[in-house]
Amino acid sequence: xVVKNCLLLCPVFVSAVxxxxxxxxxxxxxxxxxxxxxxLSREDFQRIPELAINPLGDRIINAFFPEGEDQVNFRGFxxxxxxxxxxxxxxxxxxxxxxEPLNSRTNKLLFAFRLYDLDRDDKISRDELLQVLxxxxxxxxxxxxxxxxxxxxxQEADTNGDNSISFSEFIKADDQRHERxxxxxxxxxxxxxxxxxxxNAGSTGTR
Amino acid sequence: xxxxxxPFDNLVCILLGISFTVWFTxxxxxxxxxxxxxxxxxxxxxxxxxxxxxxEVRTWVVQRTHRPPEFEMSDIxxxxxxxxxxxxxxxxxxxxxxxxxxxxNLLTRSNHNFHYISLRLTVLWGLGLLIRYGILxxxxxxxxxxxxxxxxxxxxxxxxxPNGRMKNFMSEKVHLMCYRICVRAxxxxxxYHDSENKPKNGGICVANHTSPIDVIILAxxxxxxxxxxxxxxxxxxxxxxxxxxxxxxxxxxSEVKDRHLVAKRLSDHVEDKSKLPILIFPEGTCINNTSxxxxxxxxxxxxxxxxxxxxxxxxxxxxxxxxxxxxxxxNYLLRMMSSWxxxxxxWYLPPMSREEGEDxxxxxxxVKAAIARQGGLVDLLWDGGLKRGKVKDTFKEEQQKLYSKMxxxxxxxxxxx
Numbered sequence: 001x002v003v004k005n006c007l008l009l010c011p012v013f014v015s016a017v018x019x020x021x022x023x024x025x026x027x028x029x030x031x032x033x034x035x036x037x038x039x040l041s042r043e044d045f046q047r048i049p050e051l052a053i054n055p056l057g058d059r060i061i062n063a064f065f066p067e068g069e070d071q072v073n074f075r076g077f078x079x080x081x082x083x084x085x086x087x088x089x090x091x092x093x094x095x096x097x098x099x100e101p102l103n104s105r106t107n108k109l110l111f112a113f114r115l116y117d118l119d120r121d122d123k124i125s126r127d128e129l130l131q132v133l134x135x136x137x138x139x140x141x142x143x144x145x146x147x148x149x150x151x152x153x154x155q156e157a158d159t160n161g162d163n164s165i166s167f168s169e170f171i172k173a174d175d176q177r178h179e180r181x182x183x184x185x186x187x188x189x190x191x192x193x194x195x196x197x198x199x200n201a202g203s204t205g206t207r
Numbered sequence: 208x209x210x211x212x213x214p215f216d217n218l219v220c221i222l223l224g225i226s227f228t229v230w231f232t233x234x235x236x237x238x239x240x241x242x243x244x245x246x247x248x249x250x251x252x253x254x255x256x257x258x259x260x261x262x263e264v265r266t267w268v269v270q271r272t273h274r275p276p277e278f279e280m281s282d283i284x285x286x287x288x289x290x291x292x293x294x295x296x297x298x299x300x301x302x303x304x305x306x307x308x309x310x311x312n313l314l315t316r317s318n319h320n321f322h323y324i325s326l327r328l329t330v331l332w333g334l335g336l337l338i339r340y341g342i343l344x345x346x347x348x349x350x351x352x353x354x355x356x357x358x359x360x361x362x363x364x365x366x367x368x369p370n371g372r373m374k375n376f377m378s379e380k381v382h383l384m385c386y387r388i389c390v391r392a393x394x395x396x397x398x399y400h401d402s403e404n405k406p407k408n409g410g411i412c413v414a415n416h417t418s419p420i421d422v423i424i425l426a427x428x429x430x431x432x433x434x435x436x437x438x439x440x441x442x443x444x445x446x447x448x449x450x451x452x453x454x455x456x457x458x459x460x461s462e463v464k465d466r467h468l469v470a471k472r473l474s475d476h477v478e479d480k481s482k483l484p485i486l487i488f489p490e491g492t493c494i495n496n497t498s499x500x501x502x503x504x505x506x507x508x509x510x511x512x513x514x515x516x517x518x519x520x521x522x523x524x525x526x527x528x529x530x531x532x533x534x535x536x537x538n539y540l541l542r543m544m545s546s547w548x549x550x551x552x553x554w555y556l557p558p559m560s561r562e563e564g565e566d567x568x569x570x571x572x573x574v575k576a577a578i579a580r581q582g583g584l585v586d587l588l589w590d591g592g593l594k595r596g597k598v599k600d601t602f603k604e605e606q607q608k609l610y611s612k613m614x615x616x617x618x619x620x621x622x623x624x
Contacts, residue, residue: 028296031300046597047300048293048294048297048299048300049299049300049589049598049602050289050293050299051290051293051294051297052597052598052603053598053602053603053605053606054286054290054293055286055603055606056283056286056287056290057290057603060286060287060290060291081295084288084291111287112280112281112283115283116283132283136282136283136607136610137614138607138608139604140607140611141611141615145615149277149278149614157280173279174281177279177281
């Protein structure tokens with residue numbers, strides 16, 4: 001019943017998540033909801049051991065709760081999870097969506113951006129980056145080393161010189177990362193091609 | 208003639224002569240003579256070292272263009288993905304609630320995802336309801352009361368006998384008889400496999416834990432010494448009368464915390480070969496019979512043969528799992544007695560002992576793996592105590608350490624180059 005209502009009220013979900021997936025997610029939602037009041041609190045999430053040991057567990061849990069609220073209902077739960085559905089090729093051609101689907105690359109990057117942006121001011125400051133880095137590495141790296149990593153990251157990504165990373169700079173940094181991966185792949189491809197050519201030439205020579 | 212013998216040619220001849228002389232002299236001095244006498248100037252080693260240095264410079268150049276992994280903003284994706292995966296489904300929390308069935312078994316309590324399908328099914332369900340609550344339940348409750356009452360009564364009588372072979376024999380018969388009545392009270396249909404491996408005196412029997420009924424199932428096929436905390440009320444009465452007939456190990460609430468005391472009493476018991484094998488459930492809590500969780504190492508530290516037993520219930524006839532956070536004991540027993548039946552298989556596995564150089568934890572994991580394999584259960588390292596408690600921070604610190612190692616490793620590369 002709840003599932004059907006959800007589908008009626010939020011058409012944007014129809015493109016992002018399938019019906020059977022919604023049923024499974026609802027089943028999962030109710031099993032996590034120990035208080036049985038139709039909403040999840042932060043404690044309900046923290047009861048999942050694999051999430052509790054995740055260094056960024058608290059930030060991920062926070063992503064489910066809108067500003068200033070302590071409870072998330074099934075709609076909010078699904079909305080956040082819908083970001084992680086993979087982008088399928090046949091989907092892109094079938095139904096040109098009216099608004100951008102939740103699991104588009106931009107929205108995925110926005111999710112990640114918000115994990116860094118602690119005070120939700122749409123900017124990642126050096127301080128915020130340091131705090132998140134500290135969460136990821138624990139006590140194993142010194143303040144100075146961490147500071148230099150943060151400085152280098154901001155230096156590379158910051159284009160307008162305000163010493164913080166905005167969402168568009170974040171997207172551009174990710175684009176560059178993609179380019180680098182492709183260039184590296186291309187480079188290794190050329191190397192293997194060349195060495196293969198050399199060995200071939202050598203063997204034909206001796207024959 | 209003069210043109211032929213050029214002074215320039217003369218110079219060239221002299222130079223050539225000198226170079227050949229120098230060449231052969233140095234060959235003689237630096238290579239042949241030392242070779243005759245077995246002495247080395249270390250020239251070849253020097254040559255080798257220089258070559259290596261040159262090669263290093265070349266690889267250094269190659270590495271620079273290779274770009275080692277370093278921190279990028281996108282590293283966060285890894286943690287985010289893992290976190291969201293565990294929110295959608297994780298290995299631990301689903302072990303603490305009843306297993307989901309593939310098809311409905313006409314019990315409302317197993318009806319999670321099945322909706323109204325047909326009139327015929329509803330009629331069947333109604334009929335089943337009548338049979339279970341009208342006929343089976345009163346029968347079973349009567350049997351249960353009889354079984355427990357007889358147990359208390361007869362063990363007290365056996366307790367009056369003097370210690371000796373007669374008493375042990377009587378005690379065995381009385382225990383077996385009463386447990387068999389209890390088994391029928393639950394309509395438990397049990398299949399025992401490999402009974403040649405049944406636990407013997409002086410050993411410890413360990414099994415996976417799904418419900419308190421496990422005790423009844425095992426004890427109706429053999430005699431065991433139970434271990435546990437003394438309760439008040441009806442349980443306490445049963446416990447006190449049982450111990451009159453044969454020695455069980457009951458602890459006061461305060462003694463349970465003292466691990467050394469517990470270990471001592473257990474080892475004293477196993478050393479006495481006339482006493483029955485101890486029955487222990489090392490998980491420490493009820494798990495829903497789809498997996499085996501971490502075994503507590505206490506019972507594996509004692510030097511005794513361990514007899515592992517795997518118990519697997521068939522959930523189609525009635526789910527035996529006791530979700531203690533949802534149902535109390537009485538509620539649970541009523542649910543058990545109003546199911547169709549309790550069907551299970553018991554496998555007696557070959558005995559195991561702690562090997563040289565193996566510590567208690569490794570031994571416990573080995574036994575756990577054997578039980579999981581036989582029963583077709585998932586072998587998990589997670590602690591069953593997570594049902595109620597929080598996970599330790601040390602696990603999170605390990606994750607942080609792994610990630611730091613990756614980052615710090617690349618930092619060192621950067622400082623070198």
